[in-house]
Amino acid sequence: YSPWLSPPFSVALAEHREQARLLKNAGADLLMVETMSCATEAEAAVIAARETGLEVTVGFVLGEDGCLLSGESLAESVARVDRHGVAAVLVNCSPAPVIAAALRELRMLTDRPIGGYANLGDAEATVGWTADESVTGEEYADAVAEWLDRGAQVVGGCCGTRPEHIASVRKLLEDRRGEVSW
Numbered sequence: 001y002s003p004w005l006s007p008p009f010s011v012a013l014a015e016h017r018e019q020a021r022l023l024k025n026a027g028a029d030l031l032m033v034e035t036m037s038c039a040t041e042a043e044a045a046v047i048a049a050r051e052t053g054l055e056v057t058v059g060f061v062l063g064e065d066g067c068l069l070s071g072e073s074l075a076e077s078v079a080r081v082d083r084h085g086v087a088a089v090l091v092n093c094s095p096a097p098v099i100a101a102a103l104r105e106l107r108m109l110t111d112r113p114i115g116g117y118a119n120l121g122d123a124e125a126t127v128g129w130t131a132d133e134s135v136t137g138e139e140y141a142d143a144v145a146e147w148l149d150r151g152a153q154v155v156g157g158c159c160g161t162r163p164e165h166i167a168s169v170r171k172l173l174e175d176r177r178g179e180v181s182w
Contacts, residue, residue: 001037001061003069003070006070009040016049017048020048020054021052024052030055031056032058033045033046033057033059033086034059034092036061036077037060037068038069038070039068039076039081042058046058046084046086056084057086057089058089059090059091059116060077060089061091061092061093062102063098066098066105074102078110082109088112088113088114090116090117093159094118095119096118096140096143097143100146103115107150113154115152117158118140119158121159129160131159136168137169138168140161140165141165141171145176155169155173
């Protein structure tokens with residue numbers, strides 16, 4: 001959530017190379033570069049992850065304006081990572097309505113699978129993460145249904161979601177089995 005803390009490209013590339021190598025050596029099947037708030041670091045992380053030979057997804061965290069928290073446009077950011085052969089482009093750790101809005105744009109920006117997994121709560125500099133426990137599983141699944149209607153092919157839950165949210169999403173997907181790909 002602090003794009004101003006992202007290191008320069010060369011430092012980010014070296015750090016992400018080490019992490020990607022360790023994850024591959026530990027037996028990872030897929031690397032998810034997620035919660036990227038800065039396009040420069042996202043690109044470095046994707047390059048490092050792709051060097052392992054594993055499939056790689058990328059997830060951006062967006063503000064209410066639909067831009068990365070760094071202020072970079074979603075279009076610019078997707079272009080920087082899409083050319084490196086990511087398996088999917090996602091929006092994560094953002095509120096559900098932000099993801100819904102972003103999916104329309106993502107569908108126009110890439111032919112890769114798109115999707116999202118929302119947070120339920122707020123991150124504040126002084127108190128840290130505060131979960132919003134008022135959102136029911138069914139309400140979360142209603143948001144996910146909207147994402148599916150907008151072309152999402154990858155869905156899930158991020159910070160603040162609980163087992164009840166994931167169970168409701170699972171039920172939604174089972175109910176729509178003929179409509180969505182697994």
